[in-house]
Amino acid sequence: MQAxxxxxxxxxxxxxxxxxIAIDKLSLVFETNDGPVHALSDxxxxxxxxxxxxxxxPSGCGKTTLLRVIADLEQxxxxxxxxxxxxxxxxxxNRLYGYVFQAPxxxxxxxxxxxxxxxxEISAQPKTHRNAQIDKYLGMVGLQDFKHKFxxxxxxxxxxxxxxxxxxxxxxxxxxxxxxFGALDEITRDHLNMELLKIWKATGKxxxxxxxxxxxxxxxxxxxxxxxxxxxxxVKVIKSPLPRDKTLALRDTQAFTALxxxxxxxxxxDHQID
Amino acid sequence: xxxxxxxxxxQWFAVLVLVIGIIIIWYIAALVMNGNQMINMLERTGxxxxxxxxxxxxxxxxxxxxPVPHQVAYELYDSIFNNAxxxxxxxxxxxxxxxxxxxxxxxxxxxxGIIIAIGIVHNxxxxxxxxxxxxxxQTVPILAIAPIVVVVxxxxxxxxxxxxxxxxxxxxxxxxxxxxxxxxxxxxxxxxELMITYNASTQQMFWKLRWFSAQPYLFASLKIGIAAALVxxxxxxxPTGAQGGLGARLLSGSYYGQTVQIxxxxxxxxxLGWVLITLVGLAERFILLRRGIS
Numbered sequence: 001m002q003a004x005x006x007x008x009x010x011x012x013x014x015x016x017x018x019x020x021i022a023i024d025k026l027s028l029v030f031e032t033n034d035g036p037v038h039a040l041s042d043x044x045x046x047x048x049x050x051x052x053x054x055x056x057x058p059s060g061c062g063k064t065t066l067l068r069v070i071a072d073l074e075q076x077x078x079x080x081x082x083x084x085x086x087x088x089x090x091x092x093x094n095r096l097y098g099y100v101f102q103a104p105x106x107x108x109x110x111x112x113x114x115x116x117x118x119x120x121e122i123s124a125q126p127k128t129h130r131n132a133q134i135d136k137y138l139g140m141v142g143l144q145d146f147k148h149k150f151x152x153x154x155x156x157x158x159x160x161x162x163x164x165x166x167x168x169x170x171x172x173x174x175x176x177x178x179x180x181f182g183a184l185d186e187i188t189r190d191h192l193n194m195e196l197l198k199i200w201k202a203t204g205k206x207x208x209x210x211x212x213x214x215x216x217x218x219x220x221x222x223x224x225x226x227x228x229x230x231x232x233x234x235v236k237v238i239k240s241p242l243p244r245d246k247t248l249a250l251r252d253t254q255a256f257t258a259l260x261x262x263x264x265x266x267x268x269x270d271h272q273i274d
Numbered sequence: 275x276x277x278x279x280x281x282x283x284x285q286w287f288a289v290l291v292l293v294i295g296i297i298i299i300w301y302i303a304a305l306v307m308n309g310n311q312m313i314n315m316l317e318r319t320g321x322x323x324x325x326x327x328x329x330x331x332x333x334x335x336x337x338x339x340x341p342v343p344h345q346v347a348y349e350l351y352d353s354i355f356n357n358a359x360x361x362x363x364x365x366x367x368x369x370x371x372x373x374x375x376x377x378x379x380x381x382x383x384x385x386x387g388i389i390i391a392i393g394i395v396h397n398x399x400x401x402x403x404x405x406x407x408x409x410x411x412q413t414v415p416i417l418a419i420a421p422i423v424v425v426v427x428x429x430x431x432x433x434x435x436x437x438x439x440x441x442x443x444x445x446x447x448x449x450x451x452x453x454x455x456x457x458x459x460x461x462x463x464x465x466x467e468l469m470i471t472y473n474a475s476t477q478q479m480f481w482k483l484r485w486f487s488a489q490p491y492l493f494a495s496l497k498i499g500i501a502a503a504l505v506x507x508x509x510x511x512x513p514t515g516a517q518g519g520l521g522a523r524l525l526s527g528s529y530y531g532q533t534v535q536i537x538x539x540x541x542x543x544x545x546l547g548w549v550l551i552t553l554v555g556l557a558e559r560f561i562l563l564r565r566g567i568s
Binding site: 071073092093094095097098099101103105107108109118119121122123 | 462464465467468469470471472473474475478482483486565
């Protein structure tokens with residue numbers, strides 16, 4: 001507790017060494033009619049500022065639940081968690097993070113620009129600033145020409161890009177993404193992966209990314225957290241040896257294949273298919 | 275063959291067939307009912323009669339038990355086009371009186387319903403304490419309530435349109451409460467969580483999310499509400515000895531056995547109801563389409 005507090009004080013420390021998320025022996029048990037379900041068990045994890053961390057694992061391993069705990073959308077039943085040096089609730093109240101859901105979750109009665117304006121309206125930012133941010137980030141995701149369109153006039157991939165722009169408009173320190181490209185076709189997905197990498201490099205934000213695609217995790221991450229179900233837990237944390245500057249061509253290299261194999265192995269050793 | 279097949283799939287064709295069917299049944303029923311009355315009358319006075327006589331007379335007698343469509347149509351035409359709109363003999367004059375209290379009651383009822391629904395979804399105590407009363411209010415027969423409302427308001431020197439509008443309001447607030455409570459609670463889970471991650475206040479949650487999510491439900495309720503308001507206005511005119519309005523027209527028709535007058539007032543109130551619901555439907559389409567909700 002105290003250690004984390006002092007860490008936030010040291011502003012001169014290099015950005016990449018400051019802790020963004022510190023999780024200690026965290027557990028979450030859902031009480032159901034069929035008895036307790038151990039969604040998360042004994043989670044220890046530290047994520048530093050500027051990291052791109054992927055949670056990967058089969059369904060039911062608690063990767064989304066863990067992300068929701070970080071976002072204060074679920075309450076842990078045991079252990080400690082700090083987000084940006086405070087509790088997840090304070091982090092949420094201070095609007096420290098931006099959350100991108102699996103579905104775009106755009107409001108159908110608002111135009112794309114107006115959807116992006118929503119979080120800034122709520123945090124009472126002036127209109128001129130809102131408009132500048134909207135132009136900047138819609139441009140960054142390549143939707144500047146669609147700002148006056150409504151969500152239903154856009155394809156699924158474009159809608160998801162709009163939802164990412166909406167999260168970026170607040171310029172949060174931390175970007176939490178729950179399988180944001182899970183529902184998209186592979187071509188769109190490749191494209192958006194590269195876009196996301198570009199944005200991450202340009203802004204230097206911390207990203208926590210939930211996925212069940214091994215290539216996606218390898219392509220994007222600096223750290224890969226391999227998880228396993230029943231009870232939901234961390235099997236292995238792999239630090240990527242790949243450079244931060246990545247291209248799609250990287251996928252054909254030996255290093256990429258080796259890392260993918262390591263993840264696959266970590267998933268297999270602990271996951272019996274029953 | 276194929277053209278016939280195509281024809282039977284058209285909606286207007288189905289409607290047309292139905293209308294023609296109803297009119298045919300109507301004329302047959304009128305022949306039987308009105309014919310019987312004629313026979314009774316003639317036999318009582320000891321006159322002889324023939325079937326041709328009955329057949330010719332059944333559609334023309336004064337105060338028939340069942341007027342036929344062309345009689346009602348003529349009465350409608352006559353009262354609308356052969357009388358000034360300010361004349362008490364004009365059905366439009368009565369329609370406009372009923373319309374005024376319907377609209378006032380509908381507006382009051384909708385506002386009341388929306389306010390009660392907002393209270394119910396935001397306050398647990400209101401949810402448990404108010405909802406049973408809202409439901410109980412609708413189990414009381416409106417015919418029993420209407421004279422009480424008129425007498426009580428009359429003793430407070432409130433007469434004219436207001437007592438009738440209040441009875442309309444009493445009927446129309448209910449569907450709005452039910453629809454709005456459901457609608458305000460219908461906000462998408464993902465949208466709600468998104469608002470939570472933005473640390474949105476209760477007010478922001480309401481004005482930026484719930485209010486919009488509720489609109490499809492609100493319009494469905496408003497359509498029922500405006501029909502209920504019309505019924506309320508007509509019912510309110512019955513026990514109060516009102517001089518004007520479709521309800522008064524129905525009542526005076528039944529006092530004097532003017533069945534044609536009753537039927538034309540009935541047709542007029544059905545038309546009015548149809549127009550009002552259609553208008554709400556148009557507003558719904560315009561607003562929801564523009565907002566991309568439907």
